[in-house]
Amino acid sequence: MLSKEKLRSKFREDWEKHYKLDFLINQGFVRKVCSKCGKGFWTLQTEREVCPDQPCQFYEFLGNPPTKKRFDYIQSWKVIEDFFKKHGHTSIRRYPIVCRWRPDLFFTIASIIDFQRLGEEGVSFQFPANPLIVPQFCLRFNDIPNVGITGRHYSCFCMIGQHSIYDGKKGYWKDRCIELDFRLLSSSFGIKPEEIIFLEDLWVGPGAFGPSLEYFVKGLELGNAVFTEFKSDNSNLHEMKEKVIDMGAGLERFAWITQGTPTSYDVVFEPILRYMKKQTGIKYDSEFFLKYSKLAGTLNLDEVNNIKRMRKQIADKLGVTVELLEKKIKPLEAMYAISDHTMGLTFAIADGLLPSNVGGGYNLRVILRRALGFIDDFRWDIDLFDLCNLHARHLRLICPELSEHLDEIQRILDIEKKRFHETKLRTKRIVETIIQKGETIDEERLINLYDSKGITPELIQDYVSDLEVPDDFYTKVTERHMGEKRAMIREEIDVTNIPPTKLLVYEDLKKMEFQAKVLKMINDKYVVLDKTYFYPEGGGQKSDVGFIDDAPVSDVQKVGDVVLHRVMDKLEEGKTVNCRINSYRRDILKKHHTGTHIVNVAAREVLGNHVWQHGAEKTSEKARLDITHYDNLTEEEVEKIEERANEIVKKNLPVKIEVLPRGEAEKKYGFRIYQGGVVPEDVLRIVSIGNIDHEACGGLHLEKTGEAEFITILKTKRIQDGIVRIEFSVGPVALKYLKEKEALLRETAKLLKVKEEKVPEAVKDLFEKWKSKRKELRKLRRK
Amino acid sequence: MISEKELKGLKKKEKLLKKAAENIRVQEKDLPRVVNRFLNELKEMEKKLKS
Numbered sequence: 001m002l003s004k005e006k007l008r009s010k011f012r013e014d015w016e017k018h019y020k021l022d023f024l025i026n027q028g029f030v031r032k033v034c035s036k037c038g039k040g041f042w043t044l045q046t047e048r049e050v051c052p053d054q055p056c057q058f059y060e061f062l063g064n065p066p067t068k069k070r071f072d073y074i075q076s077w078k079v080i081e082d083f084f085k086k087h088g089h090t091s092i093r094r095y096p097i098v099c100r101w102r103p104d105l106f107f108t109i110a111s112i113i114d115f116q117r118l119g120e121e122g123v124s125f126q127f128p129a130n131p132l133i134v135p136q137f138c139l140r141f142n143d144i145p146n147v148g149i150t151g152r153h154y155s156c157f158c159m160i161g162q163h164s165i166y167d168g169k170k171g172y173w174k175d176r177c178i179e180l181d182f183r184l185l186s187s188s189f190g191i192k193p194e195e196i197i198f199l200e201d202l203w204v205g206p207g208a209f210g211p212s213l214e215y216f217v218k219g220l221e222l223g224n225a226v227f228t229e230f231k232s233d234n235s236n237l238h239e240m241k242e243k244v245i246d247m248g249a250g251l252e253r254f255a256w257i258t259q260g261t262p263t264s265y266d267v268v269f270e271p272i273l274r275y276m277k278k279q280t281g282i283k284y285d286s287e288f289f290l291k292y293s294k295l296a297g298t299l300n301l302d303e304v305n306n307i308k309r310m311r312k313q314i315a316d317k318l319g320v321t322v323e324l325l326e327k328k329i330k331p332l333e334a335m336y337a338i339s340d341h342t343m344g345l346t347f348a349i350a351d352g353l354l355p356s357n358v359g360g361g362y363n364l365r366v367i368l369r370r371a372l373g374f375i376d377d378f379r380w381d382i383d384l385f386d387l388c389n390l391h392a393r394h395l396r397l398i399c400p401e402l403s404e405h406l407d408e409i410q411r412i413l414d415i416e417k418k419r420f421h422e423t424k425l426r427t428k429r430i431v432e433t434i435i436q437k438g439e440t441i442d443e444e445r446l447i448n449l450y451d452s453k454g455i456t457p458e459l460i461q462d463y464v465s466d467l468e469v470p471d472d473f474y475t476k477v478t479e480r481h482m483g484e485k486r487a488m489i490r491e492e493i494d495v496t497n498i499p500p501t502k503l504l505v506y507e508d509l510k511k512m513e514f515q516a517k518v519l520k521m522i523n524d525k526y527v528v529l530d531k532t533y534f535y536p537e538g539g540g541q542k543s544d545v546g547f548i549d550d551a552p553v554s555d556v557q558k559v560g561d562v563v564l565h566r567v568m569d570k571l572e573e574g575k576t577v578n579c580r581i582n583s584y585r586r587d588i589l590k591k592h593h594t595g596t597h598i599v600n601v602a603a604r605e606v607l608g609n610h611v612w613q614h615g616a617e618k619t620s621e622k623a624r625l626d627i628t629h630y631d632n633l634t635e636e637e638v639e640k641i642e643e644r645a646n647e648i649v650k651k652n653l654p655v656k657i658e659v660l661p662r663g664e665a666e667k668k669y670g671f672r673i674y675q676g677g678v679v680p681e682d683v684l685r686i687v688s689i690g691n692i693d694h695e696a697c698g699g700l701h702l703e704k705t706g707e708a709e710f711i712t713i714l715k716t717k718r719i720q721d722g723i724v725r726i727e728f729s730v731g732p733v734a735l736k737y738l739k740e741k742e743a744l745l746r747e748t749a750k751l752l753k754v755k756e757e758k759v760p761e762a763v764k765d766l767f768e769k770w771k772s773k774r775k776e777l778r779k780l781r782r783k
Numbered sequence: 784m785i786s787e788k789e790l791k792g793l794k795k796k797e798k799l800l801k802k803a804a805e806n807i808r809v810q811e812k813d814l815p816r817v818v819n820r821f822l823n824e825l826k827e828m829e830k831k832l833k834s
Contacts, residue, residue: 710790712797735785738793745800747815751822760802763818767807770821773828780832 004204011202011211015040018211019200023175027182027193040200042213044193052197052216061218062294065260066191073268074397076255077135080160083188087180089162090129094399096351097137097156097344098360100612100674101666104206106360107348111136111161112226112246116206117662117682123207124682125244126663130171131164135251135398137347141363144370144474148337149307151263151293152220154252155367156344158398160223162247177225177245181215189258191217207231208240220257223249262286262293269339272390276335280380284332291318292329307471334374341367342387345413349388350405352612354630355416356722357454365416365454366474372420373458384417385410408608415630423454430455431463443470450477493522493559500561502531509700512581518548518571526564527571532556534581536563539699540616541593546581553579585620586700588733592623594655594689594702595645595711595730600675601693602644603627603726606637613675614723618699622714622729629724633716641726645711652706653690660684669694710734 011018015031019040029042034051041051050056071079081091095114099105102118111134117124136159146153162180164171178198185191198213203226212226228244230237256264266273277283295314308322315325345355348364355365368384375382388409392402430453434441441449441464449455457469470476498520504511516529527548536558537543543556551569558564571577596616604611607629615626633641658665665673665684673686673696687697689705702708709731719725729737745756752762785793804811 709784712794735793738790738797741797741800741811742793744811744814745796745803748800748803748818751815751818756796756799759799760806763803763814764806766818766821766825770825770828773825773832776832777828 004202007204007209008202012040012200015200019213021175021178023179023182024198029198042198042200044196048197051199052219053199053214053221054219057216057219059219059294061220061257061260062262063260063290064218065258066195066218067189067258069190069258071189071255071258072270073251073255074394076258077158077160077251077398079188080184080249080251080254081133081135083184084131084133084162084180089131089133092128092132092134094134094136096671097139097347098351098353100671106363107139107141108136109138109140111138111159111248112163112205112244113138114161115163118206123205125165125242126666127163127165128663128667131162131245134161134163136161137399139344139348139363141366142475144366145307145471147340148265148333148335149296151265151296152253152256154340156340156347158251160249160251160254162225162245162249164245166243166245167241172245173243174225174227174245177227177247178213181223181225181247181249185215185217185222189254191257203228203246208244210243217257220253222253222257223247262290263336265336265339269336269343271394272339272342272387273335275386275390276338276380276382279382280331280335280378282331282335285328288318288328289332292325331378334378338371338374338382338384338387341371342384343391345371345384346388346391346402346409347399349409349412349610350392350402352610352628354412354610354628354722356720357451358720358722361722366477368413368416369420369454369456370458370474372417373456376424377458385413388413405609408610411608412610412630419454424459426453427455427459428463431460435464441467443468443473443476446470446473447477493526493557493564495522495528495559495562495564498528498562499530501529501563503536503558503563504531505533505535505700508533512583512586514579515576516579518573518575518577521571521573522564524570525566527551527567528562528564529577529579532563532565532579534563534565534579535586535589535700539593539697540596541589541618541699542620544581544586544589546579548579549577588620588731589618590700590702591708591730592618592620592733593697593699594705595708595728596623596625597675597687597689597693597695597697597701598645598648598705598708599623599625599641599711599713599726599728600627600695601689602641602648603629605644606640607633621733622727624725624727626719626723626725628722630722631724632718633724633726638713638716638726642711642713642728645713645728648689648692649705649708649710651690652704653692654704655701656688657701658686658688660686665696707731712737 024042028044030046031040031042032048033040034056035049036056037051039051085091095108097108099108099113102113104118105113108114114134114136115125115127117126137156138159139156141155143153144155147155166173182196185196186193195217197216199216201212201214203209203212208228208231210226210228210230212224214221214224216222225247228246229240231240252264252268255267259267261267292314295317311325312322315322318325344367345364353364354361355368356362357365371384389406392406395402441460446457446469457467457473461467511533514533516531518527519530520528522528534546534553534556535544536556538558546553548565548567548571551567551571553565553567555566556563596618600613610628612628613625614628617624660668662682662684665686669686673684673694675695684696685698686694687701688694711728711730712734714727714729714737717725745759749756749759752759752766754762800811800814804814807817809817
């Protein structure tokens with residue numbers, strides 16, 4: 001594998017092949033090499049010697065925008081959308097910001113992620129249209145310390161994705177892409193051609209890479225056109241059959257450059273900032289801030305490491321003290337960060353993610369608590385939900401769906417605020433104990449306090465004024481949790497050289513007896529047959545059990561294409577055997593599996609759209625469904641879920657199975673199909689219950705919901721932050737459970753000699769009487 | 784198949800049992816055993832108090 005740096009030099013050496021485009025030559029662009037950093041770039045300015053990127057060039061558009069017209073955030077998108085639509089692109093709606101279709105990501109971090117699928121064969125691209133344009137809202141947590149400070153960093157932003165797949169016939173390639181980007185800037189936005197500069201670079205992604213041209217105007221990078229044309233091993237350039245145009249541009253930057261405001265936040269969050277300024281009464285010295293912003297634009301905490309030192313340098317340049325500088329800018333920086341974080345929260349909660357202490361929810365809670373911390377620090381009368389509401393209103397032309405989720409957002413934020421304030425109360429006690437013990441609060445302790453108790457450094461600073469907080473604290477804590485999303489790892493059994501098993505269970509669900517040939521016995525406990533109708537464990541559904549000849553089958557697993565039947569006795573290889581599946585257990589598992597889909601829909605309908613399946617298990621004794629929800633379920637909620645689930649059962653809705661290509665399935669049913677997590681196959685089996693639920697699922701199901709008979713919720717429990725477990729049983733298993741309860745009640749009533757309705761009261765009375773007599777006896781003994 | 788009426792009755796009994804168990808903070812399956820113990824202990828305590 002070549003390093004990115006080596007690959008960069010390789011591309012640079014061969015620049016004519018990778019970067020020289022007929023379109024640029026025809027327009028009169030010339031290639032230059034930056035006299036400062038050595039990067040290649042393309043410009044119409046024949047005298048120019050430096051590249052357009054920082055630190056070789058500073059922003060030149062602040063207070064001096066290169067366009068005659070001013071566009072706000074929404075208008076900028078409309079201009080871009082109109083332009084690309086006019087040039088044959090399909091404008092598609094954004095994909096969810098919570099990335100449920102990739103096993104390695106919690107969030108959508110770029111527009112191309114929408115169309116990338118990781119399967120057994122590596123990365124593949126699935127485009128719903130070609131070419132297309134998408135306003136993709138993204139969440140990234142690696143820039144948190146920069147958000148609000150540099151004027152250009154965001155945790156939540158909109159990446160305009162211009163994408164095309166090119167195989168020599170359909171779609172387009174480099175020349176057309178750059179021509180379109182150039183014309184968008186020059187014609188639609190009215191930027192002078194000589195202001196547009198293309199910088200040579202490259203991009204390396206999972207399983208694919210290629211050269212790229214970043215386009216700049218007056219020192220601001222507006223977009224990056226990546227030409228994904230090579231695959232896998234980058235030590236050799238293996239061209240892909242279907243190449244991909246992956247142009248991502250920041251909508252924030254397009255709007256910003258047309259306005260030339262001190263920061264991009266002033267444009268992007270205009271209504272939100274207006275509201276906050278009104279609420280807080282904060283006024284700012286715009287002239288001073290413009291001067292500051294020109295210098296702050298060069299800030300990047302990843303590079304400067306120490307914000308205090310950088311502030312000192314800026315203060316010196318502006319001729320003010322650091323204290324005065326901070327007094328003027330800190331409230332604004334806080335407002336910018338709050339605006340960004342509330343936008344991220346609005347999208348993520350609307351797309352079904354809850355703040356918590358695990359996985360992606362952890363990162364969400366980081367920005368939520370950071371925003372609440374700012375509000376507390378400045379003692380502002382600002383409610384986060386009001387800001388989310390403003391974001392939803394502001395973005396309604398691009399994302400009308402946000403407004404539909406405001407109720408959930410409010411409910412979730414209220415609970416989180418309460419939890420934050422409880423943490424604040426606990427902080428004092430915890431910090432005092434640490435101080436009393438004479439212990440220090442170093443970086444590791446800070447991270448640990450946040451991780452285990454949710455205590456932010458800002459809260460600790462209230463008690464330890466000289467606390468040293470690393471500038472990249474939030475980056476460090478969020479990075480700790482980005483690796484949590486991992487695929488389930490199975491016990492590895494070597495099946496090399498074993499022919500695949502013909503898995504026939506889906507072809508005939510009613511076949512319970514069959515004959516097969518024993519191909520192989522592994523470790524004296526696993527039988528491989530030439531074919532099988534046994535259902536191997538998968539999708540949270542336990543496997544079938546039964547017999548192979550007289551040997552009981554206790555478990556069935558699929559490893560690759562081979563199905564392993566776990567047996568108690570050794571079977572002779574090559575022998576033809578009689579196989580019997582336990583049909584009662586199969587029937588119960590089917591009932592529990594369909595029941596799980598039904599309870600999931602019912603829970604979503606009762607509790608809200610934030611409910612997603614987090615995990616599930618279907619055994620013959622009961623089923624359990626883990627859902628995302630922010631609190632314990634109340635008795636009333638449990639009753640409502642059960643009631644709704646039984647309504648679905650009674651309606652006797654058809655349970656339909658469809659096998660669809662992944663792209664088609666996503667288009668038809670949306671991303672709700674990924675309830676059980678990501679399915680790595682390119683072809684999905686979709687299980688639909690009437691038209692109320694559609695899930696990608698490989699499990700066995702009933703044909704109609706009525707076959708479930710009825711559903712009883714056994715118990716519910718909050719098993720971790722943001723996750724609630726619902727245990728239930730269906731049909732005969734539920735009936736057995738209820739009969740057992742009935743017997744217990746009857747027995748208790750008999751003991752107490754009361755009617756069953758009076759048992760709770762009688763038990764209570766008995767207990768009180770018992771306590772009182774015990775007390776009396778103790779008193780007597782003491783005398 | 785169970786009738787709706789029968790199911791309703793069973794659900795009601797399930798609830799009564801749950802409530803009764805909650806009243807003395809024991810698991811539902813342990814309720815008769817615990818109630819029986821209380822009754823026996825109560826009888827014994829009353830006997831002792833009388834004597």
